[in-house]
Amino acid sequence: xxxxxxxSNGGVKIQxxxxxxxxxxxxxxxxxxxxxxxxxxLWDERCKPRCEQCSALMRINxxxxxxxxxxxxxxxxxVLVVYEAxxxxxxxxxxxxxxRPLEIVEQHQATLRVMRQVSLLCRWLPLARVCxxxxxxxxxxxxxxxxxxxxxxxxxxxxxxxxxxxxEKAIRKGQGGFVTVVIxxxxxxxxxxxxxxxxxSLESFFSKLTxxxxxxxxxxxxxxxxxxxxxxKKQLPKAEIVLDKFHIIANYHEVIDRIRRRxxxxxxxxxxxxxxxxxxxxxxxxxxxxxxxxxxxKKLLAAxxxxxxxxxxxxxxxxxxxxxxxxxxxxxxxxxxxxALDAGIAELSRFANGLLEAKEQIISFCKHQLTSAKxxxxxxxxxxxxxxxxxxxxxxxxxxxxxxxxxxx
Ligand SMILES: [Zn+2]
Numbered sequence: 001x002x003x004x005x006x007x008s009n010g011g012v013k014i015q016x017x018x019x020x021x022x023x024x025x026x027x028x029x030x031x032x033x034x035x036x037x038x039x040x041x042l043w044d045e046r047c048k049p050r051c052e053q054c055s056a057l058m059r060i061n062x063x064x065x066x067x068x069x070x071x072x073x074x075x076x077x078x079v080l081v082v083y084e085a086x087x088x089x090x091x092x093x094x095x096x097x098x099x100r101p102l103e104i105v106e107q108h109q110a111t112l113r114v115m116r117q118v119s120l121l122c123r124w125l126p127l128a129r130v131c132x133x134x135x136x137x138x139x140x141x142x143x144x145x146x147x148x149x150x151x152x153x154x155x156x157x158x159x160x161x162x163x164x165x166x167x168e169k170a171i172r173k174g175q176g177g178f179v180t181v182v183i184x185x186x187x188x189x190x191x192x193x194x195x196x197x198x199x200x201s202l203e204s205f206f207s208k209l210t211x212x213x214x215x216x217x218x219x220x221x222x223x224x225x226x227x228x229x230x231x232x233k234k235q236l237p238k239a240e241i242v243l244d245k246f247h248i249i250a251n252y253h254e255v256i257d258r259i260r261r262r263x264x265x266x267x268x269x270x271x272x273x274x275x276x277x278x279x280x281x282x283x284x285x286x287x288x289x290x291x292x293x294x295x296x297x298k299k300l301l302a303a304x305x306x307x308x309x310x311x312x313x314x315x316x317x318x319x320x321x322x323x324x325x326x327x328x329x330x331x332x333x334x335x336x337x338x339x340a341l342d343a344g345i346a347e348l349s350r351f352a353n354g355l356l357e358a359k360e361q362i363i364s365f366c367k368h369q370l371t372s373a374k375x376x377x378x379x380x381x382x383x384x385x386x387x388x389x390x391x392x393x394x395x396x397x398x399x400x401x402x403x404x405x406x407x408x409x
Pocket of ligand 1: 051052053054055056090091092093094
């Protein structure tokens with residue numbers, strides 16, 4: 001039979017057959033009506049299958065005709081490989097083993113290479129859109145992506161961890177919608193994901209670590225509230241806790257918002273008008289406020305002393321993380337607290353006192369340089385992944401998708 005040729009160009013010939021050549025099989029026929037193609041592979045009678053365990057030749061027990069989907073071929077979007085699955089028997093190992101061509105995954109009736117392609121598309125597209133590129137329904141796209149991630153993603157690297165970040169994330173609406181995550185603070189790799197935001201959700205991470213792996217962790221970044229601190233103190237008595245900048249700034253935004261709401265209730269007339277609708281301009285970085293917003297913000301701050309003070313202190317607060325030496329950072333923090341307390345604003349004083357209490361755990365960032373960039377980028381990543389998968393109800397799949405994204409980020 002003549003070999004069909006895909007192209008012939010300057011003496012380079014790419015044969016379609018080469019795409020389906022596989023040990024022990026011969027290509028019987030390749031046919032296509034343009035939209036669909038079928039490749040028929042028959043077992044080469046001159047070959048004997050070999051045992052995977054001891055490499056001995058096996059006796060052929062039986063052959064069955066099966067089909068598997070493969071990658072598209074030119075205009076043929078759907079390609080079916082029809083092949084003989086050969087069941088051999090190894091008398092040394094006293095076991096049966098079935099041989100298939102082209103790395104076909106029997107349970108999914110597809111070749112590994114088309115499953116990998118689907119998984120790649122699932123990285124960028126919602127499951128329901130994969131069919132725009134490959135003839136796969138969303139439920140198969142989901143199962144194939146899951147299979148590829150399960151078998152091909154590496155295990156979390158738990159050796160030589162130096163700094164980790166612990167955080168809770170809302171993945172669904174409502175009280176039960178939280179998960180606990182642990183991230184390698186240096187490279188952003190997701191190391192742990194567990195249902196809930198309680199002690200157990202974090203304990204289950206430490207139970208995966210050997211004593212030596214625990215000892216290598218010297219710093220743990222986290223939020224002030226929540227039960228994680230007690231778990232870390234118990235599991236890693238020598239590690240330093242670093243309160244995360246991201247969370248502290250977020251807490252401060254809540255303080256500004258409380259002052260804004262109180263001022264609104266207390267104000268009347270034009271002063272009240274200035275406050276209205278300024279929530280986001282107050283919380284944005286100044287460089288992100290547009291010209292119109294700047295005018296409105298100026299009016300508001302001129303009319304309201306409390307908000308003005310809180311707004312100016314917001315900028316000062318962020319400077320705390322620019323210090324490289326713990327002593328300078330401590331001095332700056334104390335200075336900030338003094339300014340905040342002097343203002344005599346109840347909401348600010350409460351925040352300032354909390355900051356002073358946590359001084360050690362805030363200035364420890366100088367030593368460990370734990371920045372919240374990883375937490376912030378992980379937050380963006382988690383919402384992207386959940387959005388793409390249309391709200392992941394399955395925690396195992398969420399773990400795989402987030403791990404994949406965190407490894408390639
Ligand atoms: Zn054997």
